[in-house]
Amino acid sequence: MSTASEPLVLSEKSSSGKVIILRLNRPKALNALSSPLFDQLNIELEKADADESVGAIVLTGSDKAFAAGADIKEMKDKDFATTYKNNFLGTWTRIGAIRKPIIGAVSGFALGGGCELAMSLDMLLCTPGATFGQPEITLGIIPGAGGTQRLTGLIGKPRAMEMVLANRKIDGKTAEAWGLVSRCVAEGEDVVAEAVKIGDRIAGYGAVAVQAGKEAVNGSLELPLEQGLRLERRLFQSLFATKDQKEGMSAFAEKRKPVWSHL
Incomplete structure (x- = not known):
């Protein structure tokens, strides 16, 4: 031991x-x-x-x-x-x-x-x-x-x-x-x-999106499909309030690598 x-x-x-x-x-x-x-x-x-x-x-x-x-x-x-x-x-x-x-x-x-x-x-x-x-x-x-x-x-x-x-x-x-x-x-x-x-x-990705992704996948194990889809959609929508969503999509449009703030 x-x-x-x-x-x-x-x-x-x-x-x-x-x-x-x-x-x-x-x-x-x-x-x-x-x-x-x-x-x-x-x-x-x-x-x-x-x-x-x-x-x-x-x-x-x-x-x-x-x-x-x-x-x-x-x-x-x-x-x-x-x-x-x-x-x-x-x-x-x-x-x-x-x-x-x-x-x-x-x-x-x-x-x-x-x-x-x-x-x-x-x-x-x-x-x-x-x-x-x-x-x-x-x-x-x-x-x-x-x-x-x-x-x-x-x-x-x-x-x-x-x-x-x-x-x-x-x-x-x-x-x-x-x-x-x-x-x-x-x-x-x-x-x-x-x-x-x-x-x-x-x-290497935005921490808020990673956390939301984990929550959504785990939710699929516990919730009926309709409720799981609702959880996924709400988490998806909530990410549009983050700085990383703006940075990620702007970087894609500008053909550059994003710089995540994890906010």
Whole structure:
């Protein structure tokens, strides 16, 4: 396990300074997810979200494991009353309140809570050797942080049933084919570097439009089509009150590169 002096989440900026790279840091536990780790992760995510110099966030683990699951030692002696009263896993969903785009870079195991964490991100890249799964059934439980809900929406009911009920695990190429990840990088390609490239590209656009785009896409997952279209249209219209809309369209008409003010 990580010692008390070692942070459970490491943070660094990319060479451009526009992307924050957060790395889960429990190497001896294959980055097993615990409440203390999520407490630190939420703090680092909120700091990155508040940093105006940052346009995107990359979340990754180690070559062996993005996160091999939730920490069984933390969970095994809990009872219903304790988990219910204390809303166990409730803080694991605070990532949904982050407004900047979060790109996952997965190598190795993304199992159980690790797969659920990966699915909660906005974009997801992986290596061919990545392994995704929801093995909670082998512990006498089911996924509790989105593994039945997000997984079904991404890959469909039959495949989700097989992963949740039959403990089927899939590799990176299958995850790409099924739509679980946005892209599986080539063998030997640096998945974190590729995720940072996407982050830098996003950071090169106006921050207000990026934030609105994320809100609109997320809205499509929660709203009926008519309400989703209304949200999209209102966000689209609201962007005409921004300086970046005027700059972007003027730059296009004048055949020059826009200079974003993020206002």
